[in-house]
Amino acid sequence: MQFHMQEWMAKGLKATVQEKLDVSELFKGRADVLAAGPLHVSLEVAGHEGFVTASGELSIDLDLACSRCLDKVEEHTVIPYFEQFKLASAEEKDEGPEADENDEFVEVPTERLDLRPFLEEAVLVFMPFAPLCSKDCKGLCQSCGENLNERACDCKHEVIDPRFAALKDLFKD
Structure with missing residues (x-):
């Protein structure tokens, strides 16, 4: 998914992009992602003045x-996507990243606009932070590791304030 920026801006070209991208490499080595299907892309790309x-x-x-x-x-x-891209001028390249923090445009340093890294970034940003199997998920026992959704364990879950832990043995004989 690459576009020639100057040509698209000068001619005002428009295109609809319908693709499936394999993003399995994006999640390689992550223990929280068990499997990932293809990324379905449905975009309208349009060139404007600048x-x-x-x-x-x-x-x-x-x-x-x-x-x-x-x-x-x-x-x-499902991720809504909208991004505006413009070519970075020589002056803007010298200013550094602080200058474009509040811009509504993403500056592209080369003539070629490759959308794939921007789409992959959107997927990572919109991933659920802490997915749950259900709202009332009880989790795992901290002592034995038993799944508390399936059955209760026999572990003692006595919560003692660590500041008073030394006092618990004071009255034992």
Whole structure:
């Protein structure tokens, strides 16, 4: 998904992009992502005077580990996408990253606009932070590791304030 910026801006070109991208490499080595389906891209890319816009939506099916009990959670995520790109001038390249923090444009340093890294970034930003298998998930026992959703364990869950832990043995004979 690469576009020649000057050509798109000068001619005001428009195109609809419908693609499936393999993003499995994006989640390689992550224990919280068990499986990832292809990223479905549905975008309208248009050239304007001085910038190029990409708008539409992305969708992906993810199998994640529950943040409490580690069971599989199936998530279908739909991500609205809108981004405006412009070519970075020589002066803007010298100013550094602080100058463009509040800009509404993403500056592209080369003539070629590759949308893939921007789409991958959107997927990572919109991923659920702490997925849960259910709202009332009890998680795992801290002592024995038993899944408390499946059965209760026999561990003692006595909570003692660590500041008073030395006092608990004071009255023992």
